[in-house]
Amino acid sequence: MDTNRIVKELGLKATPKRIAILEILAEAFCYLGPEEIWRKLQTRFKRIGLPTVYRNLEELSNGGVIIKIIHPNRKLYYYYCNNTSHHHHFVCIACRRVQDLEFCGEEKIIREVEDTLKGKVVSHLFQVYGLCSDCTLSHAVPT
Amino acid sequence: MDTNRIVKELGLKATPKRIAILEILAEAFCYLGPEEIWRKLQTRFKRIGLPTVYRNLEELSNGGVIIKIIHPNRKLYYYYCNNTSHHHHFVCIACRRVQDLEFCGEEKIIREVEDTLKGKVVSHLFQVYGLCSDCTLSHAVPT
DNA sequence: TTCTAATTAGAAATTAATTCTATTTAGTAC
DNA sequence: GTACTAAATAGAATTAATTTCTAATTAGAA
Structure with missing residues (x-):
């Protein structure tokens, strides 16, 4: 790099x-x-x-x-x-590891906001917290 | 109330x-x-x-x-x-109005994290920022 | 090598939030 | 209504993270 x-x-x-x-x-x-x-x-x-x-x-x-x-x-x-493409992250609350997620409901959000609420989406914040594979196995306790 | x-x-x-x-x-x-x-x-x-x-x-x-x-x-x-049920919010960055959203990709997130990353979801943070219907019309500038 | 705008160190300042102690008060028991 | 007790409060002091400021240094272009 x-x-x-x-x-x-x-x-x-x-x-x-x-x-x-x-x-x-x-x-x-x-x-x-x-x-x-x-x-x-x-x-x-x-x-x-x-x-x-x-x-x-x-x-x-x-x-x-x-x-x-x-x-x-x-x-x-x-x-x-x-990874420069738009995506979100899975953050491990025990070891802090950050992993990319494929999932992004952007289109659905925009549709709901624009159609139902008649507003306009500027940005969205989306983060998923949990235990990564390593920490799930070791029963780590988040700090 | x-x-x-x-x-x-x-x-x-x-x-x-x-x-x-x-x-x-x-x-x-x-x-x-x-x-x-x-x-x-x-x-x-x-x-x-x-x-x-x-x-x-x-x-x-x-x-x-x-x-x-x-x-x-x-x-x-x-x-x-x-509204005590699990849901997310659309926050207007101009007037700060908060409105409920139906959308929540919770099941899909959980599936991706558990199947692909072999981790466990504890919580997720999801907020959508934009201009609400009033502020879209008035061309409000966020502060 | 020289030059200049960008970068840095270190001290000081700022800002939001929290802690602490003595005082007050809501709500229960009488 | 009165007395009591744990919860809640005021106000000062403190904490902790972040930012600002000025003079000195440095990267990279000429």
């Missing part, structure tokens, strides 16, 4: 820290918060500010390379998503 | 402020934040603390009488929902 090229295609400079942030997420296969990412970065960079992490996550998120998670606890989480 | 009875059925005391909070939401037909509710309460009560509002919203939300909104700006919002 050419993180260097990905970042430049977004019109951003390929700074070592920006690249590292993207790589950490790409290798995680689960969602991470800014502070968690910051801690991982501190093993590679002796000077790294938390605002830098926040700023980069926001930029990469705006560029569509990573996805911002809407979490009930109001903290920010992000995960890497190389 | 007997707010007094509703509150007592949750095992909570029917204090004037708690009743007022529930009434404000029930009469709003849109989602409101704690501070907005607090401002409305201040016209009725000369002494009313913001922590009281937060605490009551959390309690009423736990009781299922009102619903906590997951909002991209990470602030808390709540709306009154007297």
Whole structure:
């Protein structure tokens, strides 16, 4: 995965820290918060500010390379998503693994909103929470 | 609507402020934040603390009488929902009106997660954002 | 190599939400 | 109606996450 090229295609400079942030997420296969990412970065960079992490996550998120998670606890989480087509995710509440879902009822929603409610759909948020195959087997308890 | 009875059925005391909070939401037909509710309460009560509002919203939300909104700006919002059956909502991003949706792809999601991913669905979050019929007509610009 | 706009560090500020303690109150028992 | 007790509240203080600010640094173009 050419993180260097990905970042430049977004019109951003390929700074070592920006690249590292993207790589950490790409290798995680689960969602991470800014502070968690910051801690991982501190093993590679002796000077790294938390605002830098926040700023980069926001930029990469705006560029569509990573996805911002809407979490009930109001903290920010992000995960890497190389699948650019519209789709949704199954999030494991035990291990945080994120997996793609095929299902999307978009057409049906649009039809109901436009026909019945006479409104217009701008976007929809759809996330499925549960236990992934590994965590189902191990009877993991979500944190 | 007997707010007094509703509150007592949750095992909570029917204090004037708690009743007022529930009434404000029930009469709003849109989602409101704690501070907005607090401002409305201040016209009725000369002494009313913001922590009281937060605490009551959390309690009423736990009781299922009102619903906590997951909002991209990470602030808390709540709306009154007297429809106890499982369903989802269409939220107008201009005027904040909340309307019930029939659509729910629950069975299909469960089938995909269990059959394909071998996981188990615990819950799903599904919200549709757009412009309601009134706001579509008036070309309202979301705030 | 030089230059410039983008990026960063680190401190400070902001904002929403929560905690704490003393006081008040709803609802039960009498 | 009065007394009682657990629940609820006010208001100040605190917490925690995120954002803003300014001066210094750096990536990448010229």
